[in-house]
Amino acid sequence: MAKSIDVSDLNIYYGDFLAVEGVNITIPAKSVTAFIGPSGCGKSTFLRSLNRMHEVIKGAHVDGKVLVDGTDLYAADMDPVNVRRLIGMVFQRPNPFPTMSIYDNVLAGQKLNSKKMKKSEADDTVERALRQAGLWAEVKDRLNRPGSGLSGGQQQRLCIARAVAVQPEILLMDEPCSALDPISTSVIEDLIHELKTEYTIVIVTHNMQQAARVSDDTAFFNLAGVGQPGKLVESGRTEKIFSNPDNPATEAYIQGRFG
Amino acid sequence: MTTTLQRTPEPDLQRELQEHQLPTYLPKAILVGAVLAGVALTVAGPLSIAQAVIVAWLLTWALPIASRVVEGGRKAADRTVTLLVASAFGLALIPLGSILALVISRGGPQLNAEFFTYSMRNVVGEGGGIYHALVGTLLITAAATVISVPIGLFTAIYLVEYGAGNRLSRWITFLVDVMTGIPSIVAGLFAYALFVIFFGEGVRVGIGGAVALAVLMVPIVVRACEEMLKLVPNELREAAFALGVPKWRTVVKVVLPTAISGIVTGVTLAIARVIGETAPLLIIAGLTDSVNFNLFSERMTTLPVFTYFSVKFPGVPPEASIDRGWGAALVLIIIVMLLNLVARAVSYFFSPKGER
Ligand SMILES: Nc1ncnc2c1ncn2[C@@H]1O[C@H](COP(=O)(O)OP(=O)(O)O)[C@@H](O)[C@H]1O
Ligand SMILES: [Mg+2]
Numbered sequence: 001m002a003k004s005i006d007v008s009d010l011n012i013y014y015g016d017f018l019a020v021e022g023v024n025i026t027i028p029a030k031s032v033t034a035f036i037g038p039s040g041c042g043k044s045t046f047l048r049s050l051n052r053m054h055e056v057i058k059g060a061h062v063d064g065k066v067l068v069d070g071t072d073l074y075a076a077d078m079d080p081v082n083v084r085r086l087i088g089m090v091f092q093r094p095n096p097f098p099t100m101s102i103y104d105n106v107l108a109g110q111k112l113n114s115k116k117m118k119k120s121e122a123d124d125t126v127e128r129a130l131r132q133a134g135l136w137a138e139v140k141d142r143l144n145r146p147g148s149g150l151s152g153g154q155q156q157r158l159c160i161a162r163a164v165a166v167q168p169e170i171l172l173m174d175e176p177c178s179a180l181d182p183i184s185t186s187v188i189e190d191l192i193h194e195l196k197t198e199y200t201i202v203i204v205t206h207n208m209q210q211a212a213r214v215s216d217d218t219a220f221f222n223l224a225g226v227g228q229p230g231k232l233v234e235s236g237r238t239e240k241i242f243s244n245p246d247n248p249a250t251e252a253y254i255q256g257r258f259g
Numbered sequence: 260m261t262t263t264l265q266r267t268p269e270p271d272l273q274r275e276l277q278e279h280q281l282p283t284y285l286p287k288a289i290l291v292g293a294v295l296a297g298v299a300l301t302v303a304g305p306l307s308i309a310q311a312v313i314v315a316w317l318l319t320w321a322l323p324i325a326s327r328v329v330e331g332g333r334k335a336a337d338r339t340v341t342l343l344v345a346s347a348f349g350l351a352l353i354p355l356g357s358i359l360a361l362v363i364s365r366g367g368p369q370l371n372a373e374f375f376t377y378s379m380r381n382v383v384g385e386g387g388g389i390y391h392a393l394v395g396t397l398l399i400t401a402a403a404t405v406i407s408v409p410i411g412l413f414t415a416i417y418l419v420e421y422g423a424g425n426r427l428s429r430w431i432t433f434l435v436d437v438m439t440g441i442p443s444i445v446a447g448l449f450a451y452a453l454f455v456i457f458f459g460e461g462v463r464v465g466i467g468g469a470v471a472l473a474v475l476m477v478p479i480v481v482r483a484c485e486e487m488l489k490l491v492p493n494e495l496r497e498a499a500f501a502l503g504v505p506k507w508r509t510v511v512k513v514v515l516p517t518a519i520s521g522i523v524t525g526v527t528l529a530i531a532r533v534i535g536e537t538a539p540l541l542i543i544a545g546l547t548d549s550v551n552f553n554l555f556s557e558r559m560t561t562l563p564v565f566t567y568f569s570v571k572f573p574g575v576p577p578e579a580s581i582d583r584g585w586g587a588a589l590v591l592i593i594i595v596m597l598l599n600l601v602a603r604a605v606s607y608f609f610s611p612k613g614e615r
Pocket of ligand 1: 014017019037038039040041042043044045046057230
């Protein structure tokens with residue numbers, strides 16, 4: 001089921017600007033990998049290059065390889081639309097579709113692609129996705145209410161439900177808790193724990209404790225200076241990165257001495 | 260010995276913070292007083308209405324002056340500017356009010372069943388109605404909408420979703436700006452020249468009028484739709500892309516539904532803008548006294564053209580024809596107002612759920 005990702009020599013550009021340089025990393029299947037690092041070092045950029053969302057921005061492109069179970073996502077005959085069906089994404093700010101009900105938001109992946117579904121099948125998908133996102137109990141009586149009427153934390157879980165409803169292999173999350181209160185945050189962290197039995201999860205976070213709590217592996221990105229490209233400094237098991245990192249910059253960042 | 264927990268307010272500080280304020284009823288009282296004084300002076304005789312209005316307006320300056328004395332500079336400035344803004348608003352309402360009053364008083368008596376259901380065919384003198392012009396206005400405007408909305412909407416979609424500031428889209432934007440400035444008579448000449456190619460000199464046909472109006476509508480529709488599409492947050496597009504939805508489906512199923520209320524409002528206002536056009540229709544749609552339901556052959560009269568001819572060439576005796584002109588003008592104003600109401604209702608009912 002869930003798939004691993006192998007990235008080799010990946011350079012990521014915005015037009016002529018090299019934003020992230022020379023990333024080599026392996027992200028194991030069915031585990032949680034956290035990206036940490038100071039603002040502007042290219043965590044979001046790198047994350048978005050993993051499901052080809054990066055190239056949605058005008059002039060943005062990459063070179064290098066991203067292999068998912070051995071298949072290169074950037075091979076010439078790859079369709080980015082299909083790549084994104086395989087690799088789902090949750091954004092920093094919750095973005096439910098304002099024109100849709102909660103029910104339709106969960107099924108957005110199917111509905112927007114005009115996939116035919118039987119009513120019972122659709123109901124099952126909605127319930128399963130909302131249960132996985134830990135939102136079922138809160139919204140089961142108001143599935144036809146608009147998604148934008150939920151609280152921020154609920155909206156973010158709705159977005160997670162929407163992402164898992166299309167049954168991707170990999171789930172990318174870009175600071176999914178940064179706009180949320182501590183209670184919603186802990187709900188989502190529990191959720192990540194449960195989801196990793198089925199999905200490969202990659203999460204960007206600014207919060208060291210969160211990285212330590214939820215992730216199995218951690219990758220530290222850093223920036224040599226303003227205008228310089230971001231780089232992957234080191235990656236490995238989370239316990240090791242947090243207790244005994246190889247690179248002094250990692251240690252300094254984790255102990256809060258900069259960034 | 261008792262300690263008081265509650266400190267007595269320091270007198271200086273209290274005086275400073277408390278406001279020296281005019282009683283809240285005073286502005287209304289001064290306004291009512293000024294109006295009454297104006298009315299009294301006109302009724303009693305010494306002043307004309309215009310003079311009385313000016314006197315009443317001068318009297319309202321009692322408020323800023325009183326404020327200056329009692330409340331001090333900041334509040335006085337506030338009241339002065341409030342008075343100026345309100346005066347400007349009143350001034351701007353005068354033409355609107357007088358047009359409405361005139362059209363309603365002269366056109367109102369014309370509105371009856373016959374007026375709406377009879378054409379002018381074989382009518383001399385009194386009687387007859389605007390049925391043919393009403394039909395013409397509705398058909399020509401509807402056809403103009405059918406032509407211009409797809410062109411305008413697709414152009415806007417290209418500009419916002421696909422063009423993204425490339426050379427072609429910059430050219431389109433420039434040309435749309437130029438088109439906005441086309442005088443309506445030129446649009447009429449264009450439509451005439453176009454139809455002459457197919458039907459020969461002297462052609463008069465309803466669809467030609469629709470084409471002329473469409474030329475005027477397209478830039479308005481493009482602009483309105485472009486603004487509305489730009490307002491759709493990029494996050495919604497990204498959310499759809501991240502679910503593996505192709506771009507065209509994202510545009511059709513996410514961007515357009517999110518922007519639909521604004522688009523419909525913009526289109527309605529564009530219709531309201533061209534429905535009163537006269538000049539281009541004089542050239543290409545012509546004038547007739549008969550009902551014509553066929554856009555593709557023969558002349559077709561619209562309300563503005565009907566009004567123009569009723570007033571300009573009333574025949575003898577002129578009264579009945581001129582009255583019908585006023586009636587038609589009133590009907591046109593009512594249609595435009597209804598369109599504005601429809602636009603509001605639509606933007607209310609189509610706006611994304613939960614954000615009303
Ligand atoms: N849309 C964009 N266009 C151009 N440059 C961008 C864009 N988004 C991000 N960048 C640049 O890429 C670099 C990495 O940004 P980002 O990936 O957002 O960092 P992080 O998520 O680690 O804070 C920054 O220098 C930023 O200015
Ligand atoms: Mg970021």
